[in-house]
Amino acid sequence: MEWTKERRYKRLDETEEKEIHELSKRVNECPWRQKFHIQPVTGLLNDPNGFSFYEGEYHLFYQWFPLGPVHGLKYWYHTKSKDLVHWENAGIAIEPYDYFDSHGAYSGSAIENNGKLYLMYTGNTRDENWVRKPYQCIAIMDLGGSITKMNKPVISTVPTGYTEHFRDPKVWKAGESFYAIIGAQRFDETGCVLLYSSPNMMDWQFEGEINTNMRHFGYMWECPDYFEINNKGILIFSPQGILPKEDEFQNIYQSGYLIGDKLDLAEKNFVHGSFTELDRGFDFYAPQTMFDPKGRRILSGWMGLPEIDYPTDRYGWAHCLTLPRDITIRDNKLLQTPVSELKKLRGEKITVETIIYGIHAIDDFHGESYELIAEFTEADADEFGIELRVGEQEKTIVKFEKATKKIVLDRTFSGQPFAEKFGTIRKCHLDAEKIKFHIFVDVSSVEVFINDGEEVFTARIFPKKESTGIRFFANEGQANLRVVKWTID
Template identity: 45%
Template sequence: MNTWSREERYQSLDDVTPVTLEALKEQVASSAYRQTYHIQPETGLLNHPSGLTFYQGTYYVSHQWFPLGAVHGLKYWFNYTSKDLVHFEPQGPLIQPDSEYDSHGAFSGSAFQYNGELYYMYTGNHRDKEWKRNPSQMLAKMDSKGSINKFPKPVISGAPTGYTDQLRDPKVFQKDNSYYAILGAQNIDYRGRLLLYRTEDIVNWQFLGEVKTQLDHFGSLWECPDYFDLDGHDVLLFCSQRTGPDGERGRKSYQSGYVIGQFDIEQLSFNHGEFNELDHGYDFYAPQTFVDESGNRVLIGWMGMPATTYPTDDEGWAHCLTLPRILNIEEGQLKQRPIPQLKKLRRNKETALGYANKFERQLMPYDGTQYELIIDILDNEATELYFELRTSKDESTLISYNTHTQHLSLDRSESGALPKPVEVTNRTTRLVNPLTQLHIFVDTSSIEIFCNDGERVLSSRIFPSKASNGIKASTESGQVYLKFTKYELSSDAQQEG
């Protein structure tokens, strides 16, 4: 992999010739791992989804973007619009690092409406000559033509006393007659924290203080916070870096999760239950939520991880966004379900009924590389179930389930080229209820697994060869009666499935 100098990482688009950009686009377009129905960068590196909103009949979805290579460098916001959250139209850079305050990157932020108009609040990253970071929280307004006009000065400058320069990712929300911004932070003892600000006019923001949680020693930096009320509960999402060993959760140096409870905003106190990961796969970070046109709380995440090298890096691009998910709380559990509009991607339908047992790795009567697969478990007498996707003689992405312990695992150790470093080769989660269904979305280089109608989700990038397109099922002992429903998926499909 190429080594990037600081100067190369902080080149702007204006510093690069059209010929160089066109050559990079052609290189990226020729990648065998390009997705077919996920948002992915036209070039360079995609990361944190930002500014997600539904405004005047249109969805706006942006992500952080370094256009010149698969490294973290000078960040822009690249924007898409959509009418259905399934088909997206690229609009190009929305927020550019072109001011004194965001000269070294336009970092994550959120969208909100004020007096019927659309605004964005984001973190501007500026470095001085000694390379010291100076974070600022910036405002920008979208005009009637879709252009962005930045406010001339930050609305929040620097970090308050007692905190480091790691202040970032404002998520703006309205409560009663006030607007609030919750930000990720790090205190001077290098502990992750969340800070809250309030305004009545969106320009003058008052620092209220630190949100008190029961997670005082959890991680060295918190980022990408999100607060909302859902089905009568208060929910707080955030990402935590370098959380250290702690059972299954400790398998990741970067975690993305949530707590459910009650937020006393006047006392800055969040009384909550345990921290739970949002996604139990290998590649999921920096999610953001918003409310869709029907009033649903929808989540989109970054299907990638910090400090990880992916097989596409040498091709000049990296990462994608997850499919949108609807969130609900049912019986105290957070459920995540794929949005029903994804049925528009379906091109055909195939079904199969049959038994699988330990004596035969049953090959399903169809294959594919971009599809939606629903596996209904109708009768299970086996102790262990195995489902192999994108399989061939040499490669396989393995989903396994232990009937007795109710542990479900995703193993991509033989799924093709692997990201590096490889922290673990098997990601496992314990289901609350016995497994009755897997709802799986497979794209060219990704898999998203929804278990038991959204009880658990596992999202991962996989990089198999095109020839690895089989689907198999088997058991450890006993047999299982299964129903397979498969749809080929394409972003060109328009009909309802």
């Protein structure tokens, strides 16, 4: 099926019910539909948007093209939850039908104001020559969940010195003022972040570019996010155009953070350390955070990447969101741990303590979706780890190499291959004597939290349904293992 420009920008209300019904049927026949991750009912999901807490519920919106697994006319789709675990689809939130978002309601964020939830997003438009013109727009959700778009943009022009790549506003409040950072590209095709301020969310003033020491770091910075923890300022963004460097920056596009002093809003100076990738795996992009009533900074990311074909495409859908992660700081590093509410998913529990050498299988350890915590101690083995979703010719490996002190995620034999030109192995350095793998396996994904969130690896995998084995191993030596597994139904 050829995805022409006309098909990609076809509106949902211009589509026959029969086509939507047939697409839904194909999606639901897919063997890789997830059990406990947010995923689209049909079509393509990408960036998480508007992550917020309002009127007793968590609200999470995402970029959505409903008609197929490609990037086309983007809507905002709305899902909500009381506990960050059980999510309810609330339907379309923003439809792209106005002059200021005619070619897509692109990414943005949300904040409560005057008792309502304000959604600030980028309206994407194209002229007859397919030249892009972005607008920054507002939609407002009331107490009843009804969403109304404002009839004109709140920012209609791109500041002088920057290209039309100007998008993804992230808004917050400091004192009596609202602030927004927007991803941008300078005329010399380098990426940056711009700062705006407003007294009321409707009237916005350009304050200038945020000054960092990353003057030449990629050609565009997407999905910026700024927040503060423990008197530190954190700037998250997704730079495009970074070349691979040893084990780093192996994906087509990256997502990471800078930690430094608090952002000087008056001078627009951000004094910071080096850029660090948030996730060391294969499929992670465009994360967004929110501050919740429990005092936590929580992150959700797109479990996917642009410009890559996935095995679910042929079933008419693509991508999901990561599990929510609790963000903290230790030793000038962000730690990411699964939110505690995810314990609600836990079913039958099995605990085993043993010494392993060679390959070791444990009775009743198997499954298609589960949570697993494995702690390796007193290891003299050259390498040790776990094989997940093991089948006759399939396995996904996560391990620690003692000589190099590297964590390795290997999906070479994980099932249906894809994106192989970007490699099938990801690594990162970790200086530790004890290794703890906290793993969530869903039907077509794995998320690995290492040593209580020091590092995280996220990956889509597409094994056969019968590939449900779990094996542990210690090569050229042995290791003590304590492992707990919970089913997730």
